[in-house]
Amino acid sequence: MSEHRKSHLFYQTRHRRPVLDQARGVYMWDVEGKRYLDGSSGAMVCNIGHSNPRVLEAMRRQMEKSTFGYRLHFETEAAEQLAAKTAELAPDGMERAFFTSGGSEAVESAIKLARQYAVARGDSMRWKVISRFPSYHGATLGALAVTGYSPMTVPFEAMMRPMPKIPAPRAYLDGLDPEDIATGRHYAAMLEQKILEEGPETILAFLVEPIGGASTGALVPPAGYMQAVREICDRYGVLLIHDEVMSGGGRTGKFFAAEHWNVAPDILVVSKGFAAGYAPLGAMAARDEIVDAVLDAGGFIHGYTYAGNPLACAAGLAVIEEIESEDLMANATRMGNLLKQRLEGLKQRFDFVGDVRGVGLLLAFELVSDRVTMKPLQRELMAYDRLVEMAYQRGLIIYSRRTRGGYDGDHFMVCPPVIATETHVEEIMENLTAALEEFSALVSVERRIA
Numbered sequence: 001m002s003e004h005r006k007s008h009l010f011y012q013t014r015h016r017r018p019v020l021d022q023a024r025g026v027y028m029w030d031v032e033g034k035r036y037l038d039g040s041s042g043a044m045v046c047n048i049g050h051s052n053p054r055v056l057e058a059m060r061r062q063m064e065k066s067t068f069g070y071r072l073h074f075e076t077e078a079a080e081q082l083a084a085k086t087a088e089l090a091p092d093g094m095e096r097a098f099f100t101s102g103g104s105e106a107v108e109s110a111i112k113l114a115r116q117y118a119v120a121r122g123d124s125m126r127w128k129v130i131s132r133f134p135s136y137h138g139a140t141l142g143a144l145a146v147t148g149y150s151p152m153t154v155p156f157e158a159m160m161r162p163m164p165k166i167p168a169p170r171a172y173l174d175g176l177d178p179e180d181i182a183t184g185r186h187y188a189a190m191l192e193q194k195i196l197e198e199g200p201e202t203i204l205a206f207l208v209e210p211i212g213g214a215s216t217g218a219l220v221p222p223a224g225y226m227q228a229v230r231e232i233c234d235r236y237g238v239l240l241i242h243d244e245v246m247s248g249g250g251r252t253g254k255f256f257a258a259e260h261w262n263v264a265p266d267i268l269v270v271s272k273g274f275a276a277g278y279a280p281l282g283a284m285a286a287r288d289e290i291v292d293a294v295l296d297a298g299g300f301i302h303g304y305t306y307a308g309n310p311l312a313c314a315a316g317l318a319v320i321e322e323i324e325s326e327d328l329m330a331n332a333t334r335m336g337n338l339l340k341q342r343l344e345g346l347k348q349r350f351d352f353v354g355d356v357r358g359v360g361l362l363l364a365f366e367l368v369s370d371r372v373t374m375k376p377l378q379r380e381l382m383a384y385d386r387l388v389e390m391a392y393q394r395g396l397i398i399y400s401r402r403t404r405g406g407y408d409g410d411h412f413m414v415c416p417p418v419i420a421t422e423t424h425v426e427e428i429m430e431n432l433t434a435a436l437e438e439f440s441a442l443v444s445v446e447r448r449i450a
């Protein structure tokens with residue numbers, strides 16, 4: 001077993017997993033033959049499932065031509081075609097793309113492009129990027145500076161310049177109606193207040209996930225929020241950056257989640273489902289005037305060795321073609337509605353299931369000790385870890401984080417690939433319900449002891 005196998009690979013913890021043998025569609029198998037349903041698409045990455053033959057064939061064709069072409073030496077057809085497709089999918093006016101190897105790099109690129117744009121315009125006083133708490137925007141020091149997730153940021157604060165934060169619009173915790181436009185404007189007003197508090201002349205950008213990722217568990221903004229945020233940014237000359245690293249790529253039923261509110265940013269970033277795990281790839285798209293101002297001022301002072309790698313770009317283009325040709329965004333909507341309905345049903349069965357949220361197949365549920373107060377379960381229960389393990393032993397992979405900024409609360413992402421069928425939804429629910437039954441018995445015992 002993995003626990004006893006010597007490894008020279010440096011993992012994040014001492015916890016070990018079985019060795020992966022193969023993966024196809026929504027399933028994965030370890031070397032001992034056990035099958036797992038990938039109920040979280042890895043880390044919400046493998047949107048179109050594993051080992052898609054058309055994507056693999058596109059990658060093989062590119063490998064026969066070239067696997068690397070440094071961007072300072074050559075332009076490549078794969079990168080040019082993917083850039084054109086990215087511009088087609090992005091909001092009007094966002095005609096320029098820059099490629100990276102992942103989401104952290106894409107966020108870093110967006111922040112640096114925004115800063116260089118301000119400098120190019122003679123607006124060098126603007127350097128602060130406001131983000132939200134909780135939030136997660138990446139693991140590099142620059143991306144961590146705009147991240148609001150204490151266990152990940154606190155150890156490194158002495159090494160970086162933390163940026164201003166405002167509360168994420170968690171209406172369900174504050175007892176507010178998420179369908180009321182007044183609720184959205186209430187949370188958006190916190191952005192305006194922070195801009196005024198910090199000094200509008202110093203604010204460069206506001207960075208926001210249109211639908212929350214792992215830090216907030218598929219948090220959907222209340223009505224009116226996204227529109228109000230756009231208005232506030234325009235009022236103070238602040239760039240709006242959408243972090244679609246997790247929500248982009250068709251998972252929510254739209255290629256970019258912000259399309260649900262018809263709100264366009266100035267810069268957006270995408271990764272994860274953009275190449276769906278077939279190759280390391282992320283992207284930043286920006287408005288023409290931003291890119292042109294930076295290029296005219298001497299060029300974009302930024303870059304990565306694998307930016308625009310032709311093999312990764314060929315994979316990304318093939319993934320998008322698969323999403324479109326197979327109408328997978330529509331399937332994400334259909335299966336997402338079904339799965340969300342089934343997850344809502346868990347609230348009738350388990351009194352500690354306090355909230356279910358998300359759009360399409362970007363879904364999560366949160367555990368609480370009291371639905372009225374939304375008080376979290378005791379930290380010592382380690383629910384976010386235990387339930388994941390109980391599901392894993394049953395062959396179901398789900399993803400978890402601590403809801404309340406990293407130290408308390410427990411939510412679980414249930415985000416299978418967008419190729420999922422009703423049969424897969426039923427299998428997810430069967431194993432998840434069994435895991436929750438086991439967890440319920442554990443909670444009952446520990447409550448009696450307490």
